[in-house]
Amino acid sequence: MTAKRLLIIISASFAVVVLGWVALIGAVYAWGGVATVRVHDQQEGLNIYVPVPMALVDAAVATGAIVIPEEEWLDLDVELGEWGPMVRGLLKELEECPDFTLVEVEDDWTHVKVYKQNGSLKVEVDDQDVTVRVSVPIRSARRTLSRLTRFV
Amino acid sequence: MRIRVPILFALLLLCLGITGSAVATDLWLHVRVEENDGTKVKVNVPITMVEKAIAMVPQEHLRHGRIHLDDCCDDLTPAELRELWQEIKDSPDMTFVTVEEDDESVRVWKEAGYLKVQVREQGDKEKVDVQVPLRVVDALLSGEEDELNIEAAIQALVEEGEGELVTVTGDDERVRVWVDNIAEAD
Numbered sequence: 001m002t003a004k005r006l007l008i009i010i011s012a013s014f015a016v017v018v019l020g021w022v023a024l025i026g027a028v029y030a031w032g033g034v035a036t037v038r039v040h041d042q043q044e045g046l047n048i049y050v051p052v053p054m055a056l057v058d059a060a061v062a063t064g065a066i067v068i069p070e071e072e073w074l075d076l077d078v079e080l081g082e083w084g085p086m087v088r089g090l091l092k093e094l095e096e097c098p099d100f101t102l103v104e105v106e107d108d109w110t111h112v113k114v115y116k117q118n119g120s121l122k123v124e125v126d127d128q129d130v131t132v133r134v135s136v137p138i139r140s141a142r143r144t145l146s147r148l149t150r151f152v
Numbered sequence: 153m154r155i156r157v158p159i160l161f162a163l164l165l166l167c168l169g170i171t172g173s174a175v176a177t178d179l180w181l182h183v184r185v186e187e188n189d190g191t192k193v194k195v196n197v198p199i200t201m202v203e204k205a206i207a208m209v210p211q212e213h214l215r216h217g218r219i220h221l222d223d224c225c226d227d228l229t230p231a232e233l234r235e236l237w238q239e240i241k242d243s244p245d246m247t248f249v250t251v252e253e254d255d256e257s258v259r260v261w262k263e264a265g266y267l268k269v270q271v272r273e274q275g276d277k278e279k280v281d282v283q284v285p286l287r288v289v290d291a292l293l294s295g296e297e298d299e300l301n302i303e304a305a306i307q308a309l310v311e312e313g314e315g316e317l318v319t320v321t322g323d324d325e326r327v328r329v330w331v332d333n334i335a336e337a338d
Binding site for chain 1: 189193195197204205207
């Protein structure tokens with residue numbers, strides 16, 4: 001095997017791995033989008049950004065159904081079961097609404113905004129020192145909740 | 153006049169309760185609170201969401217969109233309340249209650265299909281204005297025996313469409329609750 005041929009094989013393998021990852025990430029995004037949490041604390045110099053692919057959340061719920069003992073699910077049933085259908089229904093309504101601001105509270109120090117934008121429910125908190133941004137794809141959240149309540 | 157949080161919450165719940173249903177697709181319930189210290193609260197809720205919420209509240213909290221009167225009224229029995237309402241409904245437009253004191257006046261009257269309440273304190277420095285469509289109250293009291301029919305009230309309000317519900321103007325805050333067809337009206 002010539003060096004040139006070896007180089008081609010390595011390059012091709014590398015390309016397959018990269019493309020595979022790209023395809024996987026694309027599929028994860030396409031499947032349910034990504035929930036994100038961003039926290040910035042100026043005083044502490046803290047900067048956190050956590051993207052959570054909703055497909056992974058679904059997978060976790062599915063795995064949890066197998067791994068977690070039934071009694072634990074029943075506890076969850078007590079806490080969530082009663083209100084689960086209502087929350088699911090509200091998320092469905094929210095999904096069908098146009099983009100809008102649900103709640104906005106502001107005073108001299110703090111600004112909190114909960115709003116819908118491009119299919120996601122977003123929460124913004126701006127304090128003197130801390131900035132928090134949360135974004136959750138509504139459709140995926142509803143699907144996950146459906147799975148969760150179906151298990152319980 | 154200090155509007156306490158529980159009162160505001162109750163006000164919001166009342167409005168959520170009496171707002172929503174059948175043709176509700178484009179209607180929005182808005183609540184605005186502005187305080188002189190710069191605090192502002194804005195709430196915009198699509199009425200379809202209110203409908204959904206009321207229909208789906210677990211039965212132990214709200215049975216088929218109805219609540220028991222004895223949960224909310226100590227002074228009047230359900231029968232007395234209905235009787236009183238029937239008299240108001242059957243009467244022509246008129247003033248039912250007028251209270252005049254040195255620094256406060258209250259007036260409750262019926263006008264053009266609305267039950268209106270007006271409170272004035274310290275001259276006109278503090279004002280409360282509430283107007284509820286008569287058919288909404290009628291629907292609310294259409295439940296059986298000791299029940300308030302929230303779902304029916306919501307439907308009635310939706311049929312009424314856009315309008316002001318509550319306006320409070322105090323020394324240090326202003327509250328407004330209304331229904332219209334704009335998602336983020338001001």
